[in-house]
Amino acid sequence: MLNSNTSSQRRNETLLLWLLRGLALISGAIILLILFFLIWEAIPLFQQVGLSRFFTDPSWHPASNEFNLTPMLAGTLLVTAASVLIATPLGILSAVFCHYYTPPAIAQLYRRLIELLAGIPSVVYGFWGLVVLVPLINRIHPPGPSLLAGTLILTLMILPTIALVSDASLASVAPEYIKGAAALGLGRWAMIRGVVLPAARSGLITGVILETGRAIGETMAVLMVCGNVVQVPHSLFDPVRTLTANIALEMAYAVDNHRAALFVSGLVLMGLIALLVAIAELLNRGQYD
Amino acid sequence: MKKLQTLVPLSIGLTACFWLQSCSSSPQAANQAATSTQGKLVLTGSSTVAPLAAEIAKRYESEHPGVRIDVQSGGSSRGIADARQGVADIGMVSRALKENEQDLQAFAIAKDGVSVILHQANPVQQLSDQQIVDIYTKKITNWQAVGGKNAPITVVNKAEGRSTLELFAHYFKLEPKDIKADVVIGDNEQGIKTVAGNPNAIGYVSIGSAEYNATHGTPIKLLPVKGVAASIANVASEKFPISRPLNLVTKTAPTGLQKDFIEFARSQGVQDIVKQQYFVPAT
Numbered sequence: 001m002l003n004s005n006t007s008s009q010r011r012n013e014t015l016l017l018w019l020l021r022g023l024a025l026i027s028g029a030i031i032l033l034i035l036f037f038l039i040w041e042a043i044p045l046f047q048q049v050g051l052s053r054f055f056t057d058p059s060w061h062p063a064s065n066e067f068n069l070t071p072m073l074a075g076t077l078l079v080t081a082a083s084v085l086i087a088t089p090l091g092i093l094s095a096v097f098c099h100y101y102t103p104p105a106i107a108q109l110y111r112r113l114i115e116l117l118a119g120i121p122s123v124v125y126g127f128w129g130l131v132v133l134v135p136l137i138n139r140i141h142p143p144g145p146s147l148l149a150g151t152l153i154l155t156l157m158i159l160p161t162i163a164l165v166s167d168a169s170l171a172s173v174a175p176e177y178i179k180g181a182a183a184l185g186l187g188r189w190a191m192i193r194g195v196v197l198p199a200a201r202s203g204l205i206t207g208v209i210l211e212t213g214r215a216i217g218e219t220m221a222v223l224m225v226c227g228n229v230v231q232v233p234h235s236l237f238d239p240v241r242t243l244t245a246n247i248a249l250e251m252a253y254a255v256d257n258h259r260a261a262l263f264v265s266g267l268v269l270m271g272l273i274a275l276l277v278a279i280a281e282l283l284n285r286g287q288y289d
Numbered sequence: 290m291k292k293l294q295t296l297v298p299l300s301i302g303l304t305a306c307f308w309l310q311s312c313s314s315s316p317q318a319a320n321q322a323a324t325s326t327q328g329k330l331v332l333t334g335s336s337t338v339a340p341l342a343a344e345i346a347k348r349y350e351s352e353h354p355g356v357r358i359d360v361q362s363g364g365s366s367r368g369i370a371d372a373r374q375g376v377a378d379i380g381m382v383s384r385a386l387k388e389n390e391q392d393l394q395a396f397a398i399a400k401d402g403v404s405v406i407l408h409q410a411n412p413v414q415q416l417s418d419q420q421i422v423d424i425y426t427k428k429i430t431n432w433q434a435v436g437g438k439n440a441p442i443t444v445v446n447k448a449e450g451r452s453t454l455e456l457f458a459h460y461f462k463l464e465p466k467d468i469k470a471d472v473v474i475g476d477n478e479q480g481i482k483t484v485a486g487n488p489n490a491i492g493y494v495s496i497g498s499a500e501y502n503a504t505h506g507t508p509i510k511l512l513p514v515k516g517v518a519a520s521i522a523n524v525a526s527e528k529f530p531i532s533r534p535l536n537l538v539t540k541t542a543p544t545g546l547q548k549d550f551i552e553f554a555r556s557q558g559v560q561d562i563v564k565q566q567y568f569v570p571a572t
Contacts, residue, residue, distance in 0.1 A: 060449075061449060061465060062450070063449055063465060064464075064465070064466055066466075130482050130486065131482060131486055134483075134486055134487075135487060138443075138487050138489075142440075142441050142443055142471075142489060143441075143443040143487065143490070144443070144486070145471075145472050145483070223475065224479065227471065227472045227473065228473035228475075229470055229472065229473050230473075239472060239473075241473065249475045250448050250449055250450050252336075252340075252450075252451075253336045253337075253362075253451050253452065254450050255336060255362060255363050255450075256363075256364075258450055
């Protein structure tokens with residue numbers, strides 16, 4: 001009796017094991033396939049013009065064989081960095097407020113609001129930016145669609161990500177730490193700065209990585225408010241084009257080399273994300289060593 | 290136990306095969322039950338015509354379930370070459386045939402026109418071709434220079450590869466490289482929203498979408514070119530200069546399925562598709 005029971009259990013386990021292996025294989029294969037496809041589509045152009053021209057050409061005019069991606073790489077990095085810089089302190093502080101400075105009822109309501117913010121589709125943000133924010137900036141400093149507009153919209157969009165992840169990681173700080181800090185007679189802010197935030201560090205870093213990923217990948221909203229001129233911006237009011245916007249703008253009509261150049265944009269984006277994942281991995285490793 | 294380890298993935302794989310099989314077989318069955326017209330058409334060419342042709346082809350396929358129509362874009366010159374060599378049954382060309390292409394047969398399925406638009410509050414009523422060229426190359430950067438108020442001009446341009454940009458640049462003899470823009474946009478609607486939100490902007494979009502928006506309360510106005518008002522009517526009657534025909538071309542006089550599809554693409558029944566894509570019906 002006992003014997004047959006364990007044997008059927010083991011059979012179930014093997015079944016599960018193979019099912020999981022199969023599913024893992026599929027997920028892994030999808031990423032590899034995408035990468036393979038990107039490279040496959042980009043290779044004819046690499047063979048024709050070489051790698052360096054994507055960074056040394058005078059400008060981006062794929063129809064006349066100029067393929068400089070640097071201004072768009074700069075655009076992506078600037079918009080992402082600026083919005084992450086604004087959203088991160090806001091998001092973490094909003095989580096701190098939620099946990100330590102407000103009655104639970106209001107905190108619950110506030111959390112629901114942030115979740116609502118996270119659920120708004122990006123095209124809605126973009127549309128609002130295009131018809132409200134951009135004309136507003138235009139009145140201060142024409143032309144309006146600009147690095148600034150893109151940064152503000154992106155900040156709004158990634159704020160819920162960092163706020164919710166920070167909220168969850170603050171909630172998982174061991175209560176003993178907090179009790180211990182209180183027993184030491186630490187004030188509320190001293191306790192948050194000295195005990196809670198360091199204890200929640202790993203979760204907060206994850207939040208930052210997630211919001212950065214979202215900011216890099218965002219397309220529609222950025223496309224609608226950034227102006228999309230291919231240039232390295234000299235001020236906050238200059239229009240910029242991001243790599244994602246570049247693909248979305250031009251794919252409908254791109255043929256031959258132009259099309260391949262857009263796949264190179266995709267490859268560069270993929271490289272950026274890989275870099276981000278690597279940085280996250282390093283930061284997390286530093287935590288546990 | 291070993292046996293089971295190989296059996297499980299095998300059975301999963303087989304199930305997946307059968308499942309996919311059932312997916313693909315049902316439409317085939319539907320095809321066989323349908324009308325007598327059978328066959329396959331290949332269309333290649335202009336990336337301007339391709340989206341329109343693809344929509345028309347979709348409707349044609351749904352009305353003639355035995356027919357498969359394959360639409361590939363690759364530029365007008367590919368449309369000419371493929372039609373000539375017989376690689377494609379029908380070529381798509383977004384311009385009138387040149388003199389050395391008169392061996393081919395062209396059938397216009399729509400016309401495409403581009404209109405320069407300004408914000409309604411802009412006092413400028415018209416611009417000469419030279420003034421537009423100067424504005425788009427940043428030789429003129431203030432509305433004062435062309436009779437407007439003292440405000441910097443926001444130049445709205447289309448993204449590289451767009452057919453509107455091609456037609457605009459071709460008419461004003463500009464290289465896309467020479468155009469210096471403040472805002473680059475994708476589709477017509479985005480261009481109209483950008484100009485409607487900025488009293489100092491100048492842009493250009495397909496006439497179809499511009500006229501629709503201007504008559505439905507969007508604060509934009511269409512500028513005349515060489516004294517001809519920008520309107521769908523003037524594109525249809527070929528009075529408006531910034532326009533071009535969208536053609537289907539064949540090597541010889543079309544026959545059979547080829548002929549049937551071209552007639553379908555020129556019929557009243559697809560005019561809603563033509564208008565939906567902001568083109569002007571040819572007939």
